Amino acid sequence: MRVDLFDFALPQENIALRPSAPRDSARLLSVSGPEQLSDHVVSDLPQLLSQNDILVFNDTKVIPAQLEGSRGEAKIGATLHKRVDLRRWQAFIRNAKRLKIDDVVDFGQDVFARAEERYADGSFLLHFLGEEPVEVLLGRAGTMPLPPYIASKRDIDERDAEDYQTMFAREKGAVAAPTAALHFTDRLIAALDDARIGRETLTLHVGAGTFLPVKVEETDDHQMHSEWGRIESATADRLNRAREKGGRVIAVGTTSLRLLESATGTDGIIQPFEGDTDIFITPGYQFRAIDGLMTNFHLPKSTLFMLVSALMGLETMQAAYAHAIAGGYRFYSYGDSSLLLP
Missing domain, CATH: 3.40.1780.10 (QueA-like)
Structure with missing residues (x-):
């Protein structure tokens, strides 16, 4: 149709x-x-x-699956999409043209992830570094992933949690x-x-x-x-x-x-x-x-x-x-x- x-x-x-x-x-x-x-x-x-x-x-x-970070001078946004294993998530990336395989993104709060693979749809496989559970890392650096038709009109705040x-x-x-x-x-x-x-x-x-x-x-x-x-x-x-x-x-x-x-x-x-x-x-x-x-x-x-x-x-x-x-x-x-x- x-x-x-x-x-x-x-x-x-x-x-x-x-x-x-x-x-x-x-x-x-x-x-x-x-x-x-x-x-x-x-x-x-x-x-x-x-x-x-x-x-x-x-x-x-x-989960707080929205992350804002950087790779060098480039600003990188990540919205986690689907868990692959304990440390890897498929993610949609904002400013993806500035991200290459093996680049490490600094999401702040001592949270880092390496871009391991790029999928045909443009999303990336992110491998979160370190030994802390990914849930702990997201709790520290992530925010609630509100839909774009809300997030584009106002800031995400404590009420949204x-x-x-x-x-x-x-x-x-x-x-x-x-x-x-x-x-x-x-x-x-x-x-x-x-x-x-x-x-x-x-x-x-x-x-x-x-x-x-x-x-x-x-x-x-x-x-x-x-x-x-x-x-x-x-x-x-x-x-x-x-x-x-x-x-x-x-x-x-x-x-x-x-x-x-x-x-x-x-x-x-x-x-x-x-x-x-x-x-x-x-x-x-x-x-x-x-x-x-x-x-x-x-x-x-x-x-x-x-x-x-x-x-x-x-x-x-x-x-x-x-x-x-x-x-x-x-x-x-x-x-x-x-x-x-x-």
Whole structure:
């Protein structure tokens, strides 16, 4: 399909620079068809779902993966993307033309990394020097890797260390938050429990590739970056049993959805999973694992807008986004949410 089919105009004032407070006071657009749109707030979620539905959250935890450093006189920025081993990370580099293989970048705070390899997409393999765990080094020199559409408009500050982390965050390794889950609070979870709506967690370490623009003209020519994920055997079993009993599996965020779909065969059975996935979902894809999706509002011509269009239909999502823009919904990572029920 042509990538420009997924374009739309978004006013700058619709881009959220801070999250709603409290988190569950964010707006929620319920979508089940192009003329079946209704406005709510996230705290209404228990009334919008049914008993025995099950929400699936991503428990990845964002690490301070944004680094600013230098190689000689050259300023070098690095956004870690994917862990390769205990001391090596694939990273997207700003001012990459000034970085060569075997160059050592000084990120300050006694943190150094050697450029060991350059990949075909222009990213680098960075080897962090020394004996301290990389997590310790990042804690000293790194900052929270906010998306460019936020970081370009304001400074990253102490609030972001908490704001850009979900209440489910446990497994360190993401460089971007699974933002749909940012809306959840203890109060909302208690209300969901009272409504007998279940919840499960999986882990997908979201990479910085989620922010990369689609630069090709046809979707078939786009290459997705891979991300590491895991679904435990017991989790897969519980999700399969829930569906057998008529419950719906509702992915909270596109990250949860992509991992569930990666782990599910043509028979519709969710399998345990551990490894990399580069699944790219566009219209025409046949969903196997999920029955709905809670997700924020995405960028024009992004792989994530393509994904929601695959789930609901492009016409439906164009109508939904037009409604959201006209109604002043807040977009992107810190913005409002939608509940998509095909």
